[in-house]
Amino acid sequence: MNVLESDSINLTFRGRTILSDIYLRCSSGEVIGLIGRNGSGKSCLMQIIFGSLKGENQSVRVNGRLHNQPACKSMVINYLPQNPFLLDYLTLNELIKIFDLDPEVLAVEELNGLHKEKLGQLSYGQKRLIEIMTILYAPAQFSLLDEPFSYLAPKLVQTIVLHIQKQSRRKGIILSDHQYKTVMKTCDRFYLLTNGALRSIKTLSDLENYRYINPKSEATEDRE
């Protein structure tokens, strides 16, 4: 079993503390959810763990071994950014080769007929699905998914949740999204990032206590 541990993560931006002494642990077989308001530092936290952003002080360890180079160099951890990152002139077949994707990705029903299409010619949803599958089916031991459900149709979100759960059997997954109900259903552990700190969330009322959701509007939503 692989274990990813990141601790002492601090980040200050223009005098404002974004992340303060964060500790996060993820083992293979686990899906960890992060939620937080816009600008709370979820993406920064993921990028610091990934190694593409440097915090003021951080320690990222995989199986107890300290990464003295950014994790992105070692390909132990991969990262799905919020915005499209794949090159428009590539096809899914080329991605499978270059990222050494698990051949199981060929069996994904929603990707049928898209293998030879250039990514630039696909719709946002199709392209996003390919990006998520690329990250999930790549051989990295840990995958960080930044807002994988945003702007996607409910059916596609359900498909992605199934693939996250399937791939979590062989790797550790940390994901963040604003669709907190989907995140809560998908994840084994669930944290709220607020005021630079991670708070463990067990129930919806914890989210109300931390004022992430408004109890009144939530009640209205449930009635509807």
Next chain:
Amino acid sequence: MQKRLIITRYIFRELILTNQLFTVLSAALIYSYNEKSFVYVFWLKVVGFLFSTWMYLQYRKNRLFFFHNLGVSKTMFFTLALLIDTIISIILFLTVLLLS
């Protein structure tokens, strides 16, 4: 090895193509003024590369994650791009110099 070559080709396509405008302009200078233009060509190429890098970081920064996920850091990406550009430029300039 084959994977590295493919990644290098992508880097070329991502950054160097924009920079080729400056390379062609520099080649025209060499063709017209021979060795006298070398100082100007050097600075033109420096400005060209910095401009291409700036443009990439401004408008296509997110695509760096594609390379990060393949194990290529930001420093490695731009160093490799500079190296490829230098090799292409030297070959082109020498050819132009011989022809002029």
